[in-house]
Amino acid sequence: MSPPTFAFHHPPPPAAPRNGDPDLQPPIDPPPGTAVSEADYWAHYYEHDNGYEWNNGILEVKPVSDILTLQIYRWLLRLLEFYLDTHHNARLTCLEFGFRLSLPNKTAIRKPDLGLVLDSNAQPLQDLDRSYRGTFDLCVEALSDSTPAEIRRDTEQKRDEYQAAGVPEYYIIHHDPRWQLFYRRNAAGLYEPIPREDGILRSAVVPGFRFRLEDLNCQPSLETMIEDPVYAPFVLPSWQRDRQARAQAEQLVKQERREKERERAKNVVLLAELAKLRGES
Template sequence: MHPPKTELFDNWLNSKPEGNLELIEGQLIVGNSLMGSRLLLRQILQGWGAEAAIALAPIETWFQALVAGYSLPLPQTGSINAQLNELESAASAIAFTPEVLSAGSVQVTWPHHRLRQKLIMDLFRLDGQVGGHSLGRDFVMRLGNNGFTPDLVFFKNQGLNQLYEAFLSGPAELVIEIVMPGHEDCDRTTKSNYYQAAGVLEYWLIDPAAQQIEFYRLDDGQYQPQLPETDGYYRPSSAPGLAFRPSALWQEETDQTPLEPDAFVVEQASGGYQRHYEAGPQWGAALFIPNIQAEPVPLCFEEYISWSPRAKFEFIDGKPLIGSTPGTRNVLAMLMMTFGLISTVKLLPPQCWIQGLRQRIEAEQRDAERKAEWWTTARQAAERLRSHFSVERLGVIGELAMAQPLNYWSDITLVHWDELDNAWQAYDLLRDLDSNLRINLLWVDEGWLTADQLWQIERHLVEL
């Protein structure tokens, strides 16, 4: 019922959304549009299967979503398998038509990425001389309950904004967005309005295709267009002493000296930047308990910053991978919160969901047997670690150590208190125990543990 891996890979290469994850009005926005979010959700569902999504919400909610999403009759009586049979019979008459989804052009990303890297490197070399600091796409700028990831931000970490471990809270002194085809409305209208309302002092839009730059300066609460001065330089009011030469962006690469910044120039130094940040929510800081319902549920900023992985979009063994396996799971959950399950089920044929529900029910009925097999593997892994690495204290966390059943995303997580000098050798040592199981090794270092891991160690650890 899913396209073959080669087709999925071709679709991924030709139509994947731009790799950024933002929070706007409680929705996870991928690649600057809600369409990009929906496209990525479908690509994850096709690659990982409906059962990956079904593991993250109650079975009753999936029934409700299928009935509402495909206008199916709600089964009233009988066992859960009998109800699935009724749904399957009713769904057989449905002619599924895939949605037409496009997230803008992906054919002209090289100029976008080249310009972004040049700007980041040029400004990074000079920013401290004008009393600020610059960061690129992987860092979040928090504006209220929204989280944006501009191509480049320059900030002073005082007054308007405060730097935390994982995000900048408040408007930066300068924000730069590099426009991609199909994303113009988001950059020119949506983000411009949010940046203006929040107080971002300077907003620049760079269009590589047209080789044009639009400069906007906040004046009495409104963005006013600006032009470079007669010498060809633009001098942002929010960074006195800094000058920008637009023509440097359009020079041929052979005309540039890579190690010398030429787009930005410091005309007058104004003191160094104080590199300090406050503690705050970051990856894994909040327990992963997504509130996935039939209808959309807004995300709060703390959930977004805690659950969002690095926006590194890859495709491995027929599946999209967003940062990591846990990162992909988290993105899937946040996308289902964004759309709700009634809308989510429309991305795959109803038969896919019914099959996935059957697989979950059958797995839960065999849970005791499966856990017994997993415990055998966990003990074998512990024996190998002790004999080869002299590890003393070991334990297990996760669904295997809890009362709840195993699910699609479950793995064997072995907790160890002794640091392994060569952890990769430990993974090699355990690789042949069971090719169908994921074995994860977790070193107890509180500085790196997520809230979920700490909570499980405190409450559900089983010593081996």
């Protein structure tokens, strides 16, 4: 029996000796802004507890979002999981799963808070992958607004990077609707805001996936969504069909019971008339 095949990260370029000393080890917990090679990033920092990203030779740490924004993130993730449970046409990655962006002016390694790869993507996402070797079909970032620089990172820097890398749709989520931004690449390869019809955002990349913008903050319950025509087509449709089948079966039982009761009442009347006729004879 042959051993399993493991999918490693992107093959990094050869590591250069540090200060001419090949035995010098990289720092264990370097601060953001530390310069490291791509080879050292993949070898030492891609799976680091600090959640480093790599921006053209510089380590960057992903900032933390607030609780309200994380609640939106979890609701949107759950909605996408419901969609995929129904359509089975894509796979999701979360948080520490990165991909390499080879851009015209630089190279970066980013870890979107949520990434989606369609099964039709030219580079499928494999079961044993620890990083994605292609370009995501959808990236989602949960915005941190602790500093202006953190806001610019998602709204400007990553937007430009994902646009140049060819990510078809890019969503920025935040508890403040002013920072809820949704982009789609146009025919020229540039991001433009996704049109909203009746307050509903519809993905052109993920067929049939949609949500009300106000629901990002309202976060309706599962019980509400299965009754909502916006979500009903992909939120537990099999459960809805089973429920309808049970309701129809219960209705049939009630109808049969009513027919039996009518038949019983009819028989009672007939027996009474028969008894009356016998008494008169």
